[in-house]
Amino acid sequence: MSHPNDPKLRSFIPVEPTSDFPIQNLPYGVFSTSADPARRVGVAIGDHVLDLAALEAAGLLAAGNAKGVFAQPSINAFMALGPDVWSKTRARISALLRHDNAELRDNADLRSRALLARKDVQLHLPVTVAGFTDFYSSKEHATNVGVMFRGKDNALQPNWLHIPIGYNGRASTVVVSGTKVRRPNGQLKPPTAEVPTFGPCKRLDFELEMGVVVGQPSEMGTMLTEAQADAMIFGFTLLNDWSARDIQQWEYVPLGPFQAKVFGTSISPWIVTREALEPFRVHGPQQDPQPLPYLAQKLANNYDLNLDVTLRTPKMSQPQRISRTNFKYMYWSSVQQLVHHASSGCAMSVGDLLGSGTISGPEKDQRGSLLELSWGGAEPLTFGDERRTFLEDGDSLAFTGWCQGDGYRVGFGEVEGTILPAV
The missing domain is CATH 2.30.30.230 (Fumarylacetoacetase, N-terminal domain)
Incomplete structure (x- = not known):
């Protein structure tokens, strides 16, 4: 019997070569x-x-x-x-x-x-999300953000090249594609203000990510090997971890994001299995310095997975693409993230969701957030007579993703969300 990934397999149901969902996928x-x-x-x-x-x-x-x-x-x-x-x-x-x-x-x-x-x-929503952890694992993204906030010489924090940085988010606000996302309120303190105020976020952003769905548990007090972590991953989904940049700027010292990141995380309704993605595994970027032994990799744990971001404003008749990048650029792989997550003895659960962190590539049009695309608001995106530095009410963001095979593609569908006004 042919393997389910065989590119020659055909379904009795007609499937176009550009469809996300051929018989080789089955999400x-x-x-x-x-x-x-x-x-x-x-x-x-x-x-x-x-x-x-x-x-x-x-x-x-x-x-x-x-x-x-x-x-x-x-x-x-x-x-x-x-x-x-x-x-x-x-x-x-x-x-x-x-x-x-x-x-x-x-x-x-x-x-x-x-x-x-x-x-x-x-x-x-395809998964009952047990817990949600968001990582910060694109070197290009971390460097861009670091340059904006700390300057070129201090772009990466000293720990970034040694450890997959992450934080625990909120499983309760993970929602399926198509769910509208309300602009959050929070404490805001511009650099020129002496004291904070409370009100609607003014610098609302998206974050282009992949979500890792954990399908097997690990026992509290144990660590994972590379092979064990890989086997625990059931599949992947598109993930938009909406971000309130101005709320985060005020709150993140000393313990990191909180209200800026818990108001909404959108995922696509289809979970593409790890097995379906096997033909598209690739080695990630060279890691220098070498990770500590528990994070060392022998497997090709990245994926050649194309990602598109489109924006549709209320005035647009058709969405406009604002970024195209690839999951293969991630410095820390999903397997390394899971290994590190459990390394202290943290128990992992069936249904845990790991966000990859914003996925950015080396080129300007491969950046995975408006913070980067508009360079903190200094370089607005223009669409005819419209300009965007951050998201406005009524704007809709959509991600698509696919791996290109020989005459077929393994795709993820779409994750979309539209911004509602704050209350």
């Missing part, structure tokens, strides 16, 4: 329909969603010895079954969708119930 999500509002697990294939709960009920699909794992409002129960079940289940779904397999293809009744047009389903 997991949670959906409902107007006819059946119960949330359940599905995979995307072309312009359709395959209802895994319906296949399970029909006896065509099983996740190990577990029952009912797909008739759930999140993928957590499935993730908890472990990598062996993940791989076997994906292989079985792939086999059912193959163009030369009659099991589902020729079962008209089951197809009508299990294969739904994507435009007719409601997509929901």
Whole structure:
């Protein structure tokens, strides 16, 4: 039997070469329909969603010895079954969708119930997020921000090249793509002011990130090896960690971001599995100095994953691309982030979400935030008679991401959010 990543595989469902969701992808999500509002697990294939709960009920699909794992409002129960079940289940779904397999293809009744047009389903948050940790792992991004705030000679803090810097965020405000995000209020203190005031954020920003979905737990008091951390990663999702730059500027000393980063984090509704991304693994940038032994890498833990950011203002008829970069530029890999997260003995949980940190490349148009793209507001982006340094009410941001294969692509769909006025 062909491996599910075989570029020659074809589904009996027509899929365009530019589709994010060929048979080589099969990302997991949670959906409902107007006819059946119960949330359940599905995979995307072309312009359709395959209802895994319906296949399970029909006896065509099983996740190990577990029952009912797909008739759930999140993928957590499935993730908890472990990598062996993940791989076997994906292989079985792939086999059912193959163009030369009659099991589902020729079962008209089951197809009508299990294969739904994507435009007719409601997509929901795919994961019950146990905890959210955001990292700061792009050297280009950290350098740009450091130059702006501390000057070229002190751009990177002394610890940055030795440790994946991160902070704990809020799982409670992780939302699915399409959820509107309200402009936060907070304490603001411009450099010219003697005392702070409280009011709406004036320098609202996006952060282009990837989210890592942890599918297996680790025990409190233990550390992880590179191989263990890699095996614990279920998959990846697009992530926008919205940022209130002016609130953060006042609050971040001495303990880092707080209210500036907890008001909203958006993720795409599809979780692309680590296994589907295997053909696109690449080595990351050379790390100098060499990391301490517990962070040393032998595997290619980065991914050649293209990322686009578009902005649509209320006056625009079509969104405008403002950045294109690649996940491969990340200095600290997702595996290193997870290894470091557990290195103190911190227990990891099924459903933990790790934000990669803002992803920026070496070129100006590869920057992953408005803070960088507008250079702190000094170089506004222009769109006809409109200018943007930071986000205004009614603005919509969308990220897309994909890995390009031979005649197919493994994509992530979209994460989108529109800014509502502060209250």
